[in-house]
Every structure is written in structure tokens, then in C-alpha cells.
Amino acid sequence: MRDRKRFTLIELLVTIAVIAILAGLLLPALNAAKLKAQSSTCVNNLKQMGIGIAQYAQDHEYYPWPQNESEGIWYKLTGIDSSGNSIGVAYVPNYLKRGNLFGLRCPAHANLHSSETSTAPINSYQFIGSSGGDSNPTLWADKGSIGMTGPIKVPGSSMRPEKVRSPSRRVSTTEQPMSNNFGVGYIPDSRYLYNSTGGARLGPVHANNAGGLFFDGHVQMVNVLSEWNAFGNGTRATEIWLKYFAANKY
Numbered sequence: 001m002r003d004r005k006r007f008t009l010i011e012l013l014v015t016i017a018v019i020a021i022l023a024g025l026l027l028p029a030l031n032a033a034k035l036k037a038q039s040s041t042c043v044n045n046l047k048q049m050g051i052g053i054a055q056y057a058q059d060h061e062y063y064p065w066p067q068n069e070s071e072g073i074w075y076k077l078t079g080i081d082s083s084g085n086s087i088g089v090a091y092v093p094n095y096l097k098r099g100n101l102f103g104l105r106c107p108a109h110a111n112l113h114s115s116e117t118s119t120a121p122i123n124s125y126q127f128i129g130s131s132g133g134d135s136n137p138t139l140w141a142d143k144g145s146i147g148m149t150g151p152i153k154v155p156g157s158s159m160r161p162e163k164v165r166s167p168s169r170r171v172s173t174t175e176q177p178m179s180n181n182f183g184v185g186y187i188p189d190s191r192y193l194y195n196s197t198g199g200a201r202l203g204p205v206h207a208n209n210a211g212g213l214f215f216d217g218h219v220q221m222v223n224v225l226s227e228w229n230a231f232g233n234g235t236r237a238t239e240i241w242l243k244y245f246a247a248n249k250y
Contacts, residue, residue, distance in 0.1 A: 038107040039206040039221060042124070042175065045104040046213040048123060049173055052077055052091035053148075054161075054217065059089070062160045063172070066152035067129040067186045073149060076184055098113050106175060108205050125211075126201065127173050128245045129186035130157050142187035145246030148172040148215075149186065164247045165216035171244050172182075175210040177203030190241035196230035215247065 029086050056077060064073040077123050079090035093104060106124040128147030131140050137153035139146060150157020153196050166169060174187070177200060187193075192201040202224060204210060209221035210228075224227060230237035230246065 042106040046219040061160040065158040067149040127186040131189040173213040190237035193230040
């Protein structure tokens with residue numbers, strides 16, 4: 001009877017070391033591929049939203065408005081109210097999860113659960129809005145700028161496609177930051193830019209980047225740290241807002 005060949009302790013340790021080295025080499029590549037796939041999905045989501053927003057504007061002659069009505073922008077775009085009832089055309093996809101409405105979601109937000117406890121169909125994306133409210137029904141911030149939408153109490157805060165200045169440089173929709181507080185679905189003014197003095201509603205999602213949908217329909221990943229970072233400076237925040245988000249300003 002022949003003796004069975006057994007691994008020696010040294011051979012076993014060498015094998016384990018080789019496996020560990022290979023894993024160390026492969027994991028960064030796998031993580032990079034995962035991030036790239038998430039980014040691609042997000043870009044495709046924003047492109048779908050761009051098509052839906054453009055169709056809405058064509059049907060209504062202005063972009064979804066107002067930003068703060070009880071049946072808000074997401075209801076208008078998904079065509080479903082908070083109870084799941086149809087209220088019109090579905091311009092962007094929607095689905096139900098655990099009884100709550102969702103629109104498109106970026107895979108990077110898969111483990112963020114605050115939206116699942118909300119009755120509103122808030123998802124991974126948010127619109128560029130405008131300042132103003134019941135107590136101060138004027139466009140009081142950022143030199144009277146208007147985003148893609150505006151407050152119901154402010155006359156003239158709806159935005160028509162032909163009124164958008166430099167549509168290839170102006171952003172209508174961005175990703176939500178990596179946070180469990182998804183906010184109200186729109187950014188009203190420059191106080192909420194990344195790292196500004198207010199509660200930030202912009203932040204890095206894909207490494208240093210976040211997706212942006214521009215008024216001309218193109219989508220790109222923007223480096224939030226270098227492009228949308230107000231550095232806690234209110235003057236710089238207004239400058240960034242006017243450059244990227246104010247649809248009615250040069």
C-alpha cells in the first residue's frame with residue numbers, strides 16, 4: 001500500500017500566501033469595475049430622466065413646476081401620487097418597494113434606507129430649484145436665479161426651455177449625496193452646495209464625482225470636490241451656482 005502524499009506545513013503556508021497575494025491584486029480591479037458599473041448605470045438613469053423631463057416640457061411648455069406643491073415634481077414625472085394612484089403620464093420609470101414609491105435609483109445608494117420609510121417617491125436624484133417661500137415669495141438668493149423649477153408662491157419661477165441660458169453648461173438634475181437624509185428632492189439655492197455653510201445636498205457619490213444632467217440632455221460625471229465645492233464660502237457658493245445651476249443667468 002502506497003503512502004498518500006500530504007502537504008507539508010510550508011507548502012500549505014506558501015499556497016495560502018499565493019492566494020492572499022492574488023486576492024490583493026484582484027480586489028482593487030473588482031472594486032474599480034464595480035464603481036465603473038455603478039457610474040454607468042447612474043449616467044443611463046440620468047439620460048432617461050433627461051428624456052422624460054424634455055417630453056414633459058414639450059407637453060406643458062415649461063419644466064416640471066412648482067417645486068414645493070404637495071403633489072410635487074416626482075409625482076408629475078412618475079405619473080403616480082403618494083397613494084400609488086395614476087395621476088397622468090409616466091415620464092420617468094417608477095416601481096413599488098415595500099409599499100413605497102421609487103423612481104430611478106443609483107446602485108451606489110442601494111444600502112441607504114431613508115427613502116424606504118417615506119411616502120414620497122424620492123430617489124437618488126434631485127432637481128435644481130429656486131429660493132423663495134410662503135414667508136418671502138421672491139427669488140431672494142443668488143441674484144434672483146431660477147433653476148429648472150421654482151416655488152409655487154413666486155410669480156414667474158417656472159422655467160421654459162427657450163429661456164434657459166447656455167443649456168450645455170447649466171445643470172437641471174444631480175445625484176443625491178451619500179446620506180440617509182434624502183431631503184425634499186430639489187436644491188433651492190447655493191447654501192446647499194457641497195461643503196457650504198448650510199446642510200449640503202451635493203456630495204461625492206462615485207469616488208470624487210456625482211452625476212449631472214444638463215439642460216441640453218447630455219450627462220457627465222462632475223468632480224464635486226473641484227467643481228461644486230463652495231469651501232464654506234458664501235461668495236464662492238453664489239459664483240458656482242450662477243455658473244452651473246442658474247438657468248436664467250449668463
